[in-house]
Amino acid sequence: MYKIGKYKKAFTLMEIMIVMLIIGIGLMSLTPKFTSKSVGIDPQLDYIDKLIKAEWERSIELGQPIVITGFKGSANLLNHDKETKTIPDIKEVKDAVINRYQTQGNEYAVRIYPDGICDYFELTLDDGRVIESMPLLMTTRYKKTEE
Structure with a gap:
């Protein structure tokens, strides 16, 4: 003063x-x-983001990559401890692309690494939306469609 x-x-x-x-x-x-x-936060994106972050913490504890396994034709995911997790408000994942490669069969795997990176993935939902990961941010978003 x-x-x-x-x-x-x-x-x-x-x-x-x-x-x-x-x-x-x-x-x-x-x-x-x-x-x-x-x-408002989209429930599917929020759920997957929280799962990725939880598995990342687990991978840091173990000092090795963690795998989240998903199944086409359902909304189910298996975490590292083989607990079934279900993506809310969707019926099924119709297709999955991991690290730019089309997955074969009904199963797909996303790896979470202890250094804070996850695999790039695209999950096509039953309603046509595509969830894509942003590996360096360890988060997800809806992929923009090309018009």
Whole structure:
């Protein structure tokens, strides 16, 4: 606080800038929480993202890659501990592409590595949407269709 005259006080420009910086940092940390609640999170993508992150933590503990096994014609996945997981709100995965190669048979496998990378995969759902992974981010999104 800086005294201008006998009774007047004012903030310096530096003090105002510091307060603005603190408020800005606070807003930046809260924005993703507000956005995800207002926009909504897709249940399939959220479920697969959480499964990938959980298996990544497990692969770090074991120090080796973890395999998630999926089955065409169903929404079921098997994690490392052979527990059956079901992707919510879909009937089946019609097709799977792993690391740009078309999978053969009814089974497909996605590897999660301890160094924070997963296989690239594309899962074609029964409604025609395609979930694709972003390996370096270890997250998923819907693949944009070419029009």
